Amino acid sequence: MIKATPKPLEEIINYVKDFNKILVAGCDGCVTVCEAGGMKEAKVLGSALRLYYTQAGKDHEVVETTITRQCDKEYLAELKDMVENADAVISIACGCGIQYLTEMYNDKIVFPGVDTHFMGINADRGIFEERCAGCGQCVLASTGGICPIARCSKRMLNGPCGGSEAGKCEISKDTPCGWHLIYERLEKLGQVDSFTKPVDPKNWRTSRDGGPRVIIREDLRKAEPQHGSAHS
Amino acid sequence: MEPRTPSKLEKIMAAGHLGVTSEVGPPRGADGAEIEHKGHLIKDYVDAVNVTDNQTSVVRLCSLASCIRLKQMGIEPVLQMTTRDRNRIAMQSDILGAASFGIHNMLCLTGDHQTFGDHPMSANVFDLDSVQLIQTVKLMRDEGKLLSGFEMKVRPQIFIGAAENPFAGPNVELRALRLGKKIAAGAEFIQTQCIYNIPKFKEWMKIAVDKGYTDKAYIMAGITPFKSLGMARYMKTKVPGMDVPDNLIDRLKGVPKEKQAEEGIKMAIEMIQELKEVPGVRGFHIMAIEWEEKVPELVKGGGLYPRPQV
Numbered sequence: 001m002i003k004a005t006p007k008p009l010e011e012i013i014n015y016v017k018d019f020n021k022i023l024v025a026g027c028d029g030c031v032t033v034c035e036a037g038g039m040k041e042a043k044v045l046g047s048a049l050r051l052y053y054t055q056a057g058k059d060h061e062v063v064e065t066t067i068t069r070q071c072d073k074e075y076l077a078e079l080k081d082m083v084e085n086a087d088a089v090i091s092i093a094c095g096c097g098i099q100y101l102t103e104m105y106n107d108k109i110v111f112p113g114v115d116t117h118f119m120g121i122n123a124d125r126g127i128f129e130e131r132c133a134g135c136g137q138c139v140l141a142s143t144g145g146i147c148p149i150a151r152c153s154k155r156m157l158n159g160p161c162g163g164s165e166a167g168k169c170e171i172s173k174d175t176p177c178g179w180h181l182i183y184e185r186l187e188k189l190g191q192v193d194s195f196t197k198p199v200d201p202k203n204w205r206t207s208r209d210g211g212p213r214v215i216i217r218e219d220l221r222k223a224e225p226q227h228g229s230a231h232s
Numbered sequence: 233m234e235p236r237t238p239s240k241l242e243k244i245m246a247a248g249h250l251g252v253t254s255e256v257g258p259p260r261g262a263d264g265a266e267i268e269h270k271g272h273l274i275k276d277y278v279d280a281v282n283v284t285d286n287q288t289s290v291v292r293l294c295s296l297a298s299c300i301r302l303k304q305m306g307i308e309p310v311l312q313m314t315t316r317d318r319n320r321i322a323m324q325s326d327i328l329g330a331a332s333f334g335i336h337n338m339l340c341l342t343g344d345h346q347t348f349g350d351h352p353m354s355a356n357v358f359d360l361d362s363v364q365l366i367q368t369v370k371l372m373r374d375e376g377k378l379l380s381g382f383e384m385k386v387r388p389q390i391f392i393g394a395a396e397n398p399f400a401g402p403n404v405e406l407r408a409l410r411l412g413k414k415i416a417a418g419a420e421f422i423q424t425q426c427i428y429n430i431p432k433f434k435e436w437m438k439i440a441v442d443k444g445y446t447d448k449a450y451i452m453a454g455i456t457p458f459k460s461l462g463m464a465r466y467m468k469t470k471v472p473g474m475d476v477p478d479n480l481i482d483r484l485k486g487v488p489k490e491k492q493a494e495e496g497i498k499m500a501i502e503m504i505q506e507l508k509e510v511p512g513v514r515g516f517h518i519m520a521i522e523w524e525e526k527v528p529e530l531v532k533g534g535g536l537y538p539r540p541q542v
């Protein structure tokens with residue numbers, strides 16, 4: 001899922017200090033899982049803002065809410081009245097949600113309340129690790145199920161480089177070398193031979209290098225909305 | 233192996249001589265004279281001179297311009313190129329530019345991550361990796377094509393080099409396999425990481441010989457003399473992928489500070505002598521970091537002087 005972290009309070013206060021009616025809009029999706037933008041975090045931010053306004057002697061009205069997903073306009077529509085009533089909105093959804101909210105309520109000022117980082121996993125309580133860089137053409141089948149793009153600091157397709165040492169990447173002793181992991185897994189699978197063949201240059205057009213990406217799934221466009229979809 | 237390019241370095245090794253290269257690190261400023269000065273110090277003692285490409289990700293005068301300077305002084309350059317800072321468009325363009333000046337050797341590298349350098353906040357590129365850069369140069373030279381498939385009228389003539397580090401992780405077998413991969417991609421000479429752990433290097437070389445890699449590429453052993461005990465310790469603990477055994481550190485500890493540089497040179501010469509006898513070693517790459525003036529002594533001491541004329 002997408003991983004984000006709350007922005008520093010001072011930064012957020014700086015955005016909204018001249019507004020009085022604030023809507024803090026969270027999202028029940030990924031940012032709830034990584035505890036950056038769910039209801040709990042919306043309340044924490046809301047309380048902090050109230051405290052700030054009170055201490056600064058400013059009139060204020062801070063409302064917190066969340067919706068199922070900020071990346072779906074059907075759910076965003078639920079925010080209509082609350083957004084209209086606010087002078088400014090702080091969205092604590094991921095960067096996608098923040099933008100889609102802005103798109104929907106285009107005459108309203110919307111500020112980001114989180115920093116969105118990457119697609120990753122919950123390694124442990126409070127530890128999130130990147131796993132996929134969304135390259136658009138997955139190579140996991142040939143790399144032992146470990147992504148060389150997200151997990152090698154140089155996104156090498158023919159690693160490990162000469163800086164790999166004791167399982168760690170040259171950038172830091174805290175960063176596992178992705179290629180070390182790939183090699184270990186290939187060995188376990190008895191596929192080390194596949195390692196000796198050079199891998200050709202990658203076509204990055206399907207990655208962000210090709211420009212903003214759009215997926216058009218004609219099969220889905222024709223099909224009836226399924227259970228779990230907001231498009232009902 | 234028959235020489236395939238006009239490279240003097242290739243001709244020397246193809247004729248069965250041990251090849252000798254060294255390197256010049258360009259300055260962190262626009263002083264082209266410094267490159268010429270360093271070139272002068274070593275030119276009669278080596279067959280070709282590598283010019284590093286923003287080594288350790290520190291911005292320096294560019295490798296290509298430095299190589300052109302050396303070439304104009306009559307020194308044969310080895311253009312080092314990392315894939316860190318330039319995409320395939322820029323790299324192919326630089327290769328053509330180099331070839332247009334008669335630069336006939338390249339060392340294809342991935343490069344250190346920018347975290348190490350003076351611009352850790354920069355974006356990185358890594359459109360290709362070192363293996364793919366080797367493939368690219370080979371495609372341009374042997375098939376006259378760019379990666380796009382475009383056919384060139386005039387092809388670059390480049391003796392294709394790569395680096396390999398026998399001492400990096402995960403283990404020596406994998407490092408030998410990766411050497412094989414670079415050779416399969418088209419590498420014709422290999423300059424190794426600085427060698428200090430000779431038993432491990434021999435282990436790596438043995439795999440390379442057994443797998444037939446040494447029949448397809450010239451392996452040049454990397455030598456870097458220690459200037460001081462401090463430098464040896466730094467190399468051991470701070471440089472990723474560097475393997476400095478304790479007995480070498482102890483040996484430097486055993487001599488007074490003012491004699492350590494001399495001892496470092498002695499140790500490097502002994503290493504050259506020993507490595508000459510290792511099957512598959514076809515030359516030496518002497519990286520005397522900011523100590524270029526010592527290259528003549530090392531080459532002479534190693535019994536590699538005078539350099540053959542081809």
Ligand code: SF4
Binds near residue numbers: 131133139147150
């Ligand atoms: S190869 Fe591409 S799609 Fe697959 S995990 Fe890596 S970045 Fe994601």
Ligand code: SF4
Binds near residue numbers: 151162163171176177
């Ligand atoms: S050490 Fe491993 S993860 Fe780090 S850049 Fe090198 S190959 Fe990639």
